[in-house]
Every structure is written in C-alpha cells, then in structure tokens.
Amino acid sequence: MAYGLFVTFEGPEGAGKTTLIRALEARVREAGMTPVVTREPGAGEFGKTVRSLLLEGGEIAHPAELFLFLADRAQHVETLIKPALAEGKVVLCDRHADSTYVYQAIARGLDPTFVRQANTFATGGLKPDLTFLLDLPAEVGLARLSNREGGQDRLDRAPLEFHQKVRQGFLDLAAEEPGRIILLDATQDPKNVESAAFATLSERTVHLR
Ligand code: T5A
Numbered sequence: 001m002a003y004g005l006f007v008t009f010e011g012p013e014g015a016g017k018t019t020l021i022r023a024l025e026a027r028v029r030e031a032g033m034t035p036v037v038t039r040e041p042g043a044g045e046f047g048k049t050v051r052s053l054l055l056e057g058g059e060i061a062h063p064a065e066l067f068l069f070l071a072d073r074a075q076h077v078e079t080l081i082k083p084a085l086a087e088g089k090v091v092l093c094d095r096h097a098d099s100t101y102v103y104q105a106i107a108r109g110l111d112p113t114f115v116r117q118a119n120t121f122a123t124g125g126l127k128p129d130l131t132f133l134l135d136l137p138a139e140v141g142l143a144r145l146s147n148r149e150g151g152q153d154r155l156d157r158a159p160l161e162f163h164q165k166v167r168q169g170f171l172d173l174a175a176e177e178p179g180r181i182i183l184l185d186a187t188q189d190p191k192n193v194e195s196a197a198f199a200t201l202s203e204r205t206v207h208l209r
Contacts, residue, residue, distance in 0.1 A: 004085040005205055006126070008096040011134035012167045013156050014141030014148075015186045016193060020134065021092050023194040024201065028090050033205075036084045039094035041072040043080055055153040066104045066115065073097065074122040082126065090205070097123060098131060098173055098181075103155070106169030107162050130204055132197050133174050134186035138163035141186075 009017040021037055028035040042051035050072040054065065073096070084091050097119040105115040138160060145156055174181040182200050184193055 004087065004089040004091060005130070006081065006085055006091050006093070006128045007201070008093045008098065008128040008131045009134065010095060010098045010102075010131055010170060010181075011186060012136065012138050012141045012163055012170070014144035015134035015136050016144075016190060017094050017134055019190050020132070020184075020193055020197055021094055023190070024197060025092060027194075027198055028092070028201075034087075034089045036080075036089045036091045037094075038076070038080060038091065040076060040096055040099070041069060043072075043076045046075045046079075047072050055155065057154065059154075062104070062108045062110055065108070066100065066110055066118070069100050069104065070118055070122040073100070073119075077123050077126055082124075093128075096128060096131075098133075098170065102166055102169035102173065106172075107158075107165040128180065130201070131177075131181045132184055132200075133170050133181050134184050134193065135167065135171065135174075136186040138167050 009021055011017060025035045025037050041047055041054055050068050054060070054068050054072075060068070081091055081093065100119055101112070101115055104110050105112040142156065142160070142163060145152060171183075174183050182197075184196055186193060188196075
C-alpha cells in the first residue's frame with residue numbers, strides 16, 4: 001500500500017511556518033507529488049469550531065485547553081492525516097503534537113508525562129516522519145505578528161516569559177530527537193529558510209530528488 005510523508009512545522013509565534021509551508025507546497029507539486037496543507041488547530045468544520053474556542057475567546061482553564069487541542073488532533077489525524085498518508089500524499093501540517101508538549105506541558109506547567117501519553121492516545125501512535133523547527137527569539141516572532149491583519153490571538157498575548165519557555169522547550173525537544181526534528185534559523189531571509197528546508201525534504205524523499 002502507498003504511504004506518504006508526514007511533515008510537521010513547529011516553532012514560536014511568528015516564526016514563518018505558514019510562509020515556508022506555502023513555498024514548499026509549490027515545490028512538492030512541481031516535483032509531481034501531491035501535497036496536502038493543513039494545520040492544528042483548525043482543520044475541517046470540527047477543527048474550525050475548536051480553534052475559535054481556543055484562540056478567539058476569553059481565558060480557559062489549562063486542562064480544558066489541553067483537551068481541546070487533543071480533541072482537534074484526534075479528529076484531524078483520523079479524518080484527514082491518516083487517509084491522505086494512505087493515498088501516498090505529502091502532508092504538510094502547521095503545528096502538531098510537539099506544540100502541545102511545549103505549550104501545555106513546558107510553558108503552562110501541566111504534567112509532561114501525562115501530556116506525552118495523551119498525545120499518543122490522540123494520534124493513535126502516529127508520529128511525523130520529519131519536523132521542521134523554525135527557531136527565532138520570541139521577541140522577533142511577536143514583533144512580526146504585531147503588524148498582522150486581525151491582530152493577536154489569545155495565546156499570542158501571553159507574557160514574553162511564556163513565549164521564551166516555548167522557544168527553549170522546542171530547542172530541548174530538537175536535542176532529544178535530532179533525527180526527526182530539523183532545526184532551521186528562522187531569522188534568515190524566507191528564501192534561505194525555504195532552500196534549507198527543501199534540501200532536507202529532498203534527502204528524505206526519493207521522488208523530490
Ligand atoms: N498551540 C497550538 C498550543 O498551545 N498547543 C497546540 O497543541 C497547538 C497545535 C496557534 C496557537 O495555538 C498554540 C500555538 C499558537 O499560539 P496560530 O494562529 O496557528 O495559533 O499561530 P502560529 O502557528 O504561531 O502561526 P502564526 O501565523 O502566528 O505564525 P507563522 O505561521 O509561524 O508565521 P507566518 O508565516 O504567518 O509569518 C508571520 C509574519 O512574518 C513574516 C511573514 O511575512 C508574516 O508577516 N515572515 C518573515 N519575516 C522575516 N523573515 C522571515 N524569514 C519571515 N518569514 C515570515
């Protein structure tokens with residue numbers, strides 16, 4: 001049976017994930033493969049509803065926040081990611097389980113062991129084949145977002161210290177899993193970030209070489 005490639009994009013706020021995914025989508029298509037671009041939270045009708053609860057409303061108790069991200073992920077994996085992989089597609093997903101570990105366990109302070117187990121339960125054990133971590137100082141990413149149309153969401157507005165913990169949490173995860181998580185310097189020009197990411201993607205995918 002065909003099996004595609006599951007690629008996730010992680011990093012602090014405003015790191016340039018969306019920008020990079022758009023560029024890679026075009027290059028994957030040019031190479032004759034079928035990309036599927038998606039994100040967490042927010043895929044499908046269920047995801048859109050959960051996303052608005054998470055990002056557009058007022059404060060949410062930390063455990064409730066965790067379970068909303070997990071519910072979004074469980075639905076997303078089951079209804080979109082697994083079927084696309086089974087059809088041999090390249091799934092480019094903006095944020096996934098590493099974000100839950102870093103934001104809800106490391107930055108919010110929920111039990112890391114429980115969060116890891118809950119993530120595995122939500123994904124049914126599916127793990128990304130490859131993860132790009134776009135790293136940059138929290139202040140730089142937040143400054144990029146301050147000019148964005150639509151302004152900041154509930155999580156963007158968390159204190160700087162929270163975002164600094166997020167950055168460090170991602171760097172620690174990358175050190176734990178260097179084979180899966182590829183560190184990219186997100187302060188570079190977008191074209192350089194794209195070239196570095198595409199070089200790695202090509203190494204991992206015979207059809208893109
Ligand atoms: N979250 C998510 C959790 O807490 N737990 C979870 O389990 C999950 C899945 C999601 C929020 O939810 C949290 C994390 C987040 O706080 P979101 O709106 O999806 O919210 O937010 P982000 O994923 O952070 O996406 P952003 O839109 O904020 O940022 P991107 O996609 O990383 O950045 P992008 O590409 O939109 O670029 C931002 C700006 O920077 C410019 C772009 O033109 C744009 O203006 N830019 C660059 N500028 C200079 N140099 C570069 N290399 C640039 N690349 C892009």
